[in-house]
Amino acid sequence: xxxxxxxxxxxxxxxxxxxxxxxxxxxxxxxxxxxxxxxxxxxxxxxxxxxxxxxxxxxxxxxxxxxxxxxxxxxxxxxxxxxxxxxxxxxxxxxxxxxxxxxxxxxxxxxxxxxxxxxxxxxxxxxxxxxxxxxxxxxxxxxxxxxxxxxxxxxxxxxxxxxxxxxxxxxxxxxxxxxxxxxxxxxxxxxxxxxxxxxxxxxxxxxxxxxxxxxxxxxxxxxxxxxxxxxxxxxxxxxxxxxxxxxxxxxxxxxxxxxxxxxxxxxxxxxxxxxxxxxxxxxxxxxxxxxxxxxxxxxxxxxxxxxxxxxxxxxxxxxxxxxxxxxxxxxxxxxxxxxxxxxxxxxxxxxxxxxxxxxxxxxxxxxxxxxxxxxxxxxxx
Amino acid sequence: xxxxxxxxxxxxxxxxxxxxxxxxxxxxxxxxxxxxxxxxxxxxxxxxxxxxxxxxxxxxxxxxxxxxxxxxxxxxxxxxxxxxxxxxxxxxxxxxxxxxxxxxxxxxxxxxxxxxxxxxxxxxxxxxxxxxxxxxxxxxxxxxxxxxxxxxxxxxxxxxxxxxxxxxxxxxxxxxxxxxxxxxxxxxxxxxxxxxxxxxxxxxxxxxxxxxxxxxxxxxxxxxxxxxxxxxxxxxxxxxxxxxxxxxxxxxxxxxxxxxxxxxxxxxxxxxxxxxxxxxxxxxxxxxxxxxxxxxxxxxxxxxxxxxxxxxxxxxxxxxxxxxxxxxxxxxxxxxxxxxxxxxxxxxxxxxxxxxxxxxxxxxxxxxxxxxxxxxxxxxxxxxxxxxxx
Numbered sequence: 001x002x003x004x005x006x007x008x009x010x011x012x013x014x015x016x017x018x019x020x021x022x023x024x025x026x027x028x029x030x031x032x033x034x035x036x037x038x039x040x041x042x043x044x045x046x047x048x049x050x051x052x053x054x055x056x057x058x059x060x061x062x063x064x065x066x067x068x069x070x071x072x073x074x075x076x077x078x079x080x081x082x083x084x085x086x087x088x089x090x091x092x093x094x095x096x097x098x099x100x101x102x103x104x105x106x107x108x109x110x111x112x113x114x115x116x117x118x119x120x121x122x123x124x125x126x127x128x129x130x131x132x133x134x135x136x137x138x139x140x141x142x143x144x145x146x147x148x149x150x151x152x153x154x155x156x157x158x159x160x161x162x163x164x165x166x167x168x169x170x171x172x173x174x175x176x177x178x179x180x181x182x183x184x185x186x187x188x189x190x191x192x193x194x195x196x197x198x199x200x201x202x203x204x205x206x207x208x209x210x211x212x213x214x215x216x217x218x219x220x221x222x223x224x225x226x227x228x229x230x231x232x233x234x235x236x237x238x239x240x241x242x243x244x245x246x247x248x249x250x251x252x253x254x255x256x257x258x259x260x261x262x263x264x265x266x267x268x269x270x271x272x273x274x275x276x277x278x279x280x281x282x283x284x285x286x287x288x289x290x291x292x293x294x295x296x297x298x299x300x301x302x303x304x305x306x307x308x309x310x311x312x313x314x315x316x317x318x319x320x321x322x323x324x325x326x327x328x329x330x331x332x333x334x335x336x337x338x339x340x341x342x343x344x345x346x347x348x349x350x351x352x353x354x355x356x357x358x359x360x361x362x363x364x365x366x367x368x369x370x371x372x373x374x375x376x377x378x379x380x381x
Numbered sequence: 382x383x384x385x386x387x388x389x390x391x392x393x394x395x396x397x398x399x400x401x402x403x404x405x406x407x408x409x410x411x412x413x414x415x416x417x418x419x420x421x422x423x424x425x426x427x428x429x430x431x432x433x434x435x436x437x438x439x440x441x442x443x444x445x446x447x448x449x450x451x452x453x454x455x456x457x458x459x460x461x462x463x464x465x466x467x468x469x470x471x472x473x474x475x476x477x478x479x480x481x482x483x484x485x486x487x488x489x490x491x492x493x494x495x496x497x498x499x500x501x502x503x504x505x506x507x508x509x510x511x512x513x514x515x516x517x518x519x520x521x522x523x524x525x526x527x528x529x530x531x532x533x534x535x536x537x538x539x540x541x542x543x544x545x546x547x548x549x550x551x552x553x554x555x556x557x558x559x560x561x562x563x564x565x566x567x568x569x570x571x572x573x574x575x576x577x578x579x580x581x582x583x584x585x586x587x588x589x590x591x592x593x594x595x596x597x598x599x600x601x602x603x604x605x606x607x608x609x610x611x612x613x614x615x616x617x618x619x620x621x622x623x624x625x626x627x628x629x630x631x632x633x634x635x636x637x638x639x640x641x642x643x644x645x646x647x648x649x650x651x652x653x654x655x656x657x658x659x660x661x662x663x664x665x666x667x668x669x670x671x672x673x674x675x676x677x678x679x680x681x682x683x684x685x686x687x688x689x690x691x692x693x694x695x696x697x698x699x700x701x702x703x704x705x706x707x708x709x710x711x712x713x714x715x716x717x718x719x720x721x722x723x724x725x726x727x728x729x730x731x732x733x734x735x736x737x738x739x740x741x742x743x744x745x746x747x748x749x750x751x752x753x754x755x756x757x758x759x760x761x762x763x764x765x766x767x768x769x770x771x
Contacts, residue, residue, distance in 0.1 A: 313597030
């Protein structure tokens, strides 16, 4: 048990069966889906079958789903592709992914849009009241995460969508569901969103492929040969599309996966809190408002970065929200800052379980974590 | 030949070195040839008549070679030159070809500066200048101004071959690396210490470097960053030895026994002690640091004195009077800035108490250190040094 991977919110190890299936399809399905000859038709069949499977998995129709390179591209296409010629307002929660903030800034700098930051509560969730206060008739784009990538807070998107429809009837609602896919129920109709963004590599699928579900017309940012209904130029990689659909199916087929990941998360939290009194959980309490595999803790009196380094040296892979080690300076991630957190609070660690995490790994990880904390306390002034 | 195919590199201060002149020149020629041939195999440097000719292999990238010259301490300027047969028509033809390419749209005045190393050439230097100048003036329409020209054509007349150029770039100046001896640079991952190292190289020092590492709390990325910085300094001296000194046990001992607010001052004292011992073992004649007066609150005269008294060895502090912006400008020029600002901490930035003491009398510090086995801690660092040749 050398390496224990508890950073599944950053990315996940590829499902071995998906890896094998991918290798086989890379070797055999090489055609360009636009070509009329047999290799082209085979690629096109694989691509479209995968599209159907994936669309069905999220309650959408295949013609509403386009394949992209991943979450960042899907978000960019949703936001920039929704902007049109006239400058207006875009409302963005303060805990969105950097790809959303960057697209908003780009609209502001190049087309005179106004970015309206929408504050979230201390647990990372957006309230209908805060959203309502940020919207008006001039709001044309609203960006909300279904699940926050750092603290695992789950938003009640259907309720928030109702606020958007009544306060900003002309706005597009863009939902970042990257962390949600496979871990919380995802039905694009129930969300009442205009764009929903997902990616394969957060649930043991391959990196390099994501998707965008949309029911509204968009301006493409990658223009080319008219692939993906003209919304995304470039030859599609049919084997990757298969890998995405297969990863989602396999994840869904493992009925016990979600409760298992949640139980392991709870076991880890319990072990940490028992051994390190004063440790607090960031974000909503375990339950319906929190991602089942996400633990985000603050261990007081220590900086985050040296602890993560020591954990890495001990074979425990996690990430920190306190990017700068000098916690006296107090810099933490944008998300934690938006939650009113500060580096002085202590070492912020995000530990995220995956479908392949075992109980033995959790117990060993807790043991090594407690040991690393002790060693850091021996050095840190 | 219609384009420059050689470099003419000039040096300044080495002339002042009297009887050591030959030694300095040999060192400079050796350094330059080593740097150039590492980047462009087959490059040769000749040293006739008090300057260098760089002979590049066919098709070699002239800009790369010019950049290396600019960065070689001891050189003052460099020009890409066109080599032509030693007759006036060829010189004129060469000058016109260069001017046509390099002075398109130029305005103002120009001059031709000619010099003969072959005094048997039938024309005098002013005559060569006048003949070339007439034709350049005709072609460009620029007026002649021998005293304050905006543009210059250089001509050097040799025995069989002559050289013509229009571009001259300033080089680093200073003295050839190595002629001042070896110094040990205390290299962190920050902006300042690599610049200090560069300035020491510029005055003829050859560097060894020591980096204080605190595994496992400081990550491998921090160490890789320091190695990347060392690699930036290495080409000027044909390789550099980086010593990675482990520091975690020292920090642990200080945390266990000493006043938390004195941590930083105590760390610095240990770093100097370890560095001084290492310098002696490596035959270095001085330490070199990126310290600066007043840049951060702890960089005071008193605190510098607090570490200075630990060793007989001289400590060079080339940045002592620099403003931060001056250091940053130099870091950008020597190409270390982008690496230095990568967000990986070293043990100094990481393990700083919330309220560090900015000063302490030496007897207080010494009393704190009396609680530690200073010699054993230093010895353990020295015993566990990892050597990285970059």
